Amino acid sequence: MALFKFLRDWIKHFVIELQRLFFFSIKMIASLYRRPIYPAETFEQMYIIGVGSLFLIVLTGLSAGQAMALEFANELADFGSKNYLGRVMILAIVRELGPILTGLMVASRVAAGITSEIGAMKSSKQLDALVAFGIDPLRKLAAPRLIALLIMVPALTIVCDIISLIGGWIVSVFMAHITSLTYWTAVKQKLIFGNIFIGLFKPFIFALIIGFISCYKGFTSEGGTKGVGRATTESVMISSITILISNFIITKFISGYLKAYL
Amino acid sequence: MIEFKNVNYSIGEKKIIRNVSFFIPDDESRVIMGQSGSGKSTILRLILGLAKPDSGDILVDGHNICRMKQKKMRDIRKRIGMVFQDGALFDSLTIGENVGYYLFEYSKMKLAEIDDKVREMLGFVGLSEDIIDDLPDQLSGGMQRRVAIGRALLSTDPKIMLYDEPTTGLDPQMTQNVISLINRLAEVKKVTSIVVTHQISDAFELARNFIIIDSGEVAFDGSLDELIENKESRVVEFLKPFRETVANVKKIDFI
Numbered sequence: 128m129a130l131f132k133f134l135r136d137w138i139k140h141f142v143i144e145l146q147r148l149f150f151f152s153i154k155m156i157a158s159l160y161r162r163p164i165y166p167a168e169t170f171e172q173m174y175i176i177g178v179g180s181l182f183l184i185v186l187t188g189l190s191a192g193q194a195m196a197l198e199f200a201n202e203l204a205d206f207g208s209k210n211y212l213g214r215v216m217i218l219a220i221v222r223e224l225g226p227i228l229t230g231l232m233v234a235s236r237v238a239a240g241i242t243s244e245i246g247a248m249k250s251s252k253q254l255d256a257l258v259a260f261g262i263d264p265l266r267k268l269a270a271p272r273l274i275a276l277l278i279m280v281p282a283l284t285i286v287c288d289i290i291s292l293i294g295g296w297i298v299s300v301f302m303a304h305i306t307s308l309t310y311w312t313a314v315k316q317k318l319i320f321g322n323i324f325i326g327l328f329k330p331f332i333f334a335l336i337i338g339f340i341s342c343y344k345g346f347t348s349e350g351g352t353k354g355v356g357r358a359t360t361e362s363v364m365i366s367s368i369t370i371l372i373s374n375f376i377i378t379k380f381i382s383g384y385l386k387a388y389l
Numbered sequence: 390m391i392e393f394k395n396v397n398y399s400i401g402e403k404k405i406i407r408n409v410s411f412f413i414p415d416d417e418s419r420v421i422m423g424q425s426g427s428g429k430s431t432i433l434r435l436i437l438g439l440a441k442p443d444s445g446d447i448l449v450d451g452h453n454i455c456r457m458k459q460k461k462m463r464d465i466r467k468r469i470g471m472v473f474q475d476g477a478l479f480d481s482l483t484i485g486e487n488v489g490y491y492l493f494e495y496s497k498m499k500l501a502e503i504d505d506k507v508r509e510m511l512g513f514v515g516l517s518e519d520i521i522d523d524l525p526d527q528l529s530g531g532m533q534r535r536v537a538i539g540r541a542l543l544s545t546d547p548k549i550m551l552y553d554e555p556t557t558g559l560d561p562q563m564t565q566n567v568i569s570l571i572n573r574l575a576e577v578k579k580v581t582s583i584v585v586t587h588q589i590s591d592a593f594e595l596a597r598n599f600i601i602i603d604s605g606e607v608a609f610d611g612s613l614d615e616l617i618e619n620k621e622s623r624v625v626e627f628l629k630p631f632r633e634t635v636a637n638v639k640k641i642d643f644i
Contacts, residue, residue: 251477251480256479258439261495
């Protein structure tokens with residue numbers, strides 16, 4: 128009975144939170160179209176998100192690219208198909224690993240920052256002070272962060288893809304003994320519109336997920352410092368889980384319905 | 390002018406404000422007293438439109454703000470300056486940027502002009518220009534409160550000033566400084582002041598009219614004399630720990 132009550136309360140809480148997040152997201156999107164706009168804040172956020180995450184993304188991309196190339200090269204060698212390594216790398220990196228790794232890295236680094244910053248402003252009444260000045264906190268704080276994410280997450284994904292492919296090339300040439308020409312020719316063969324579209328569509332969705340969840344958690348955080356800490360943890364956790372689930376849904380949808388067009 | 394008519398406000402199931410009514414005319418200073426958690430600060434949030442009442446009417450300069458659209462509410466807020474508890478200064482901005490925040494956001498003034506205004510305001514609230522590039526956490530609590538007052542004044546040239554616990558946590562000297570600044574403002578700028586506090590001794594230095602809030606209800610609304618003579622159990626109970634302070638005020642008033 129207690130378990131049933133716990134489950135019922137949990138589902139009720141989950142549905143209410145989902146509904147609130149939905150309406151908050153609509154408000155956030157609406158705030159993008161209202162004046163005033165804050166270009167200085169948007170550029171600042173682009174710098175924080177883009178440049179701030181660059182080292183992490185380069186490191187992740189290089190490591191993932193090299194590890195993938197090493198694994199694939201060994202497997203393909205068994206079938207005498209080492210020359211196809213570049214094609215496999217494109218599929219694995221551009222369609223899947225690049226977007227998901229970038230999404231998760233940005234979620235862990237940036238979502239935490241956004242939630243804790245807005246949460247701290249809320250607990251110290253700085254959000255109320257903004258409203259008292261006639262400034263809409265959504266427009267001032269949330270909209271610039273969302274725009275910056277929408278620009279920088281796809282940009283970082285491209286960087287991650289390129290670095291991963293370079294990592295794969297290093298392994299191919301120096302460890303798997305495939306010529307550069309063979310590797311890059313195979314890469315070019317699979318670098319088609321469909322793969323590039325999927326590789327850039329996913330980060331766009333991930334940027335929306337990170338923006339909505341991190342801002343929502345910041346604006347709704349309660350309970351002082353402890354509450355901000357809890358909201359930050361939840362923000363990273365929920366963003367990451369949602370990214371993983373949505374990645375599967377997008378892949379399933381595209382391979383199921385859009386395969387013929389891409 | 391501010392008027393509350395049978396205002397009720399609750400958060401979830403919890404009633405915060407119950408059937409509150411009062412009237413504060415132009416240019417008057419009024420102190421709202423009450424124990425922590427009695428709903429004093431909520432009254433300020435309601436006046437500023439940061440919270441919407443469940444029922445009742447709130448009139449600011451004759452305009453009912455309860456059914457007002459956000460755009461119109463922004464115009465009303467331009468007449469109100471708010472000093473939040475602990476200042477609520479923007480901690481990533483310098484003191485100069487905090488004080489001149491409204492001008493940076495809304496005015497078409499040149500940076501040099503804003504800088505001049507900020508320096509002038511820092512002087513008005515009794516602070517040195519040297520702190521203009523400091524961050525809020527480099528200042529003491531009292532100085533932060535003064536910066537917050539300066540920020541509110543420079544923002545909108547307000548006709549109404551709201552102060553939420555302006556002296557809480559300050560040492561006696563800083564408390565006196567902030568009290569004299571609030572009184573000077575009321576006198577020089579002719580603003581309507583509403584000060585929320587639970588410091589009884591400060592309250593008597595800030596106004597001659599008082600409201601006591603008890604569990605979200607108005608337990609008293611009147612002058613100092615009426616307060617001293619009041620025998621209502623909630624008022625007597627509230628003033629009991631401060632009997633000596635009240636007696637002293639009575640004595641000073643008599644002299």
